[in-house]
Amino acid sequence: MVDAVVEFFRDFGFIGMFLHSFLDAIIFPIPAFFLQVSLSILDPQNAIWLATVGYLACLLGTPIGYLIGKLLGDSVLYKILKKKWIESASALFHRNGEAAILIGAFTPIPFKVFTILSGCFHFSFWKLLGYAAIGRAVKFYVVGFLFYFYGEASANFVKEELTYVMGGIAVLLLIGFYLKKRIQKKKIGILYQESKEESL
Structure with missing residues (x-):
């Protein structure tokens, strides 16, 4: 199915890339990454x-x-995507809030999971x-620059390897956000203690 979809959009070149990426952010189950790679191999310049x-x-x-998630909830996701992707993304949201969107951009989880769940959980649209x-700039342009400079050799x-690199970035981001939360909690604790001492 993936090959057939990619082949269909590939025939439309840039327009196909636009349509596939647009739909990828909304509800389309096959990531635009596959089409981007296919078109970049054909025309690295x-x-x-x-x-x-x-x-x-x-x-x-x-x-x-985002609007679909806000109006219809996450039920639409279960009809088009794997349950494990939705559960993984939901867990990221619960642990990291809106930052899950940035982290998610570096995981294999389809991006529409994050746009729709953002609406479901009523996170800030902006x-x-x-x-x-x-997140999407990194993902699109890393592929673009690799093919532009190294052509088909990349x-x-x-x-085969980029997914692991992106996964590594996601792990680093998770660690970064975790440390940030710890520091913030520590600061709040110190401020609370200071205010408590002043009131005595």
Whole structure:
């Protein structure tokens, strides 16, 4: 199914990239990553432009995914995606709040899970868009620049190794947000203790 979908969109070039990325942020079950790689192999000189088109389309689709989540809840996700992806994303949200969107951009979990869940959990739309802008830029442009500079030679790395690199970034982000929370809690504890001592 993945190959058939990629082949269909590939025939439309940049327009196909735009449509696939736009739908990827909303409800489409197959990530635009596969099409980006396929088109970049065919035309590495335009890989950065492809990344830009995909990135902008993804951001344009983000508000719609958010709205779907807000209006319909997460039931729509269970109809189109694997349960484990939804549960993993939900766990990220509960542990890290809106930061899960940024972390999620570096995981294999399809991005529409995060746009829709953001709406379900009534997270700030502007934070969603901000985190999405950062996370998706990294994901699209890393692929774009690799193909632009190294051409087809980068295909194996992108297909087989990039997921692990992105996963490593996700782990580092998780650690970073965890440490940030610990520091914030410690500061709050110190301030509380100081105010308590002053009141005595």
